Amino acid sequence: MANADFKIGVVGVGRMGSNIALHLKDEGFSLTAVYDNHAPTARKVARQLGIKAAKTLADVTAAADSIITVVTDDKSMHTIFAQRGDSLLQGAKGKTFINCATISPDTHLEMEKRASAVGATSLEGCMASSITQAREGTLYLMCGGKKRVFNKMRPILDAMSVNLLYIGKTGQAAQVKALVNMVMNINTAGLAEGLGLGKAMGLNLKTLMEVFSQTGANSRVLETDGEDMVDRDHECYFSAAHAAKDSGIALKLGKRAGLNLPLARAAKGQFDRLIKIGKGELDKSGVAELTFPGRSGTQKKTKK
Helix, strand or coil: CCHHHCEEEEECCCHHHHHHHHHHHHCCCEEEEEECCCHHHHHHHHHHHCCCCCCCHHHHHHHCCEEEECCCCHHHHHHHCCCCCCCCCCCCCCCEEEECCCCCHHHHHHHHHHHHHCCCEEEEEEECCCHHHHHHCCEEEEEECCHHHHHHCHHHHHHHEEEEEEEECCCHHHHHHHHHHHHHHHHHHHHHHHHHHHHHCCCCHHHHHHHHHCCCCCCHHHHHHHHHHHHCCCCCCCEHHHHHHHHHHHHHHHHHHCCCCHHHHHHHHHHHHHHHCCCCCCEHHHHHHHCCCCCHHHCCCCCC
């Protein structure tokens, strides 16, 4: 099949979904429908694509053969794949869903079951990249589900990614993604503490980051978030609220496996604190607001 033969709908056209849609259009795919629970967002992206925003979820399914979903959490997935009322499952026989949200493995399994019940197929498309990569088609994409569905969707998946991995059966890609984000969140919280302590001791942070980069303190997070922590530039690419949610998924997996994960729990606690003080929509680099001296999140309450 040529790219133009794929009729694609995208549900959830926020930062990631919108850029995936725009890139696929650039690659010659037929974008036929977009939907978002915030209708103005959907209309804006639809105008950029030269189409009309779908008014209902069922309209997306009717207009597309392949539907990419990029929603916030498990609750949102259950809503868009509802078994009653407006739903992507209406008229879904023969359609394929590529579910890209970071959600629990159990929810991916449930959505596969619901899709199968109406004659549709589904695939996990877990993303380990951010907005820029979504727009450029250079995502790190981990897929789970039936291999035949993965092979059928390869043209779309290849266009979205520069690194494409088939992990295994449904749920396994979500497990890997949860571990990726768990470790990333631990690294982010740890870097914020190291730089915050360096600041408190009066060290040159540019020099400190250079030393980090050449030693065992190096990490991918140092490259992406270090300067932002120092400069307080927390433009959101991956929010603190999402970091807390994803660490929570990993902790539930750990509990099920009978493992204690104290570092994951501590990192989640830091991102939960950001949410509590009203800064959950900052980028994950915003965790530095809790560790750098003199910043609002580090101010101690004075006793009366």
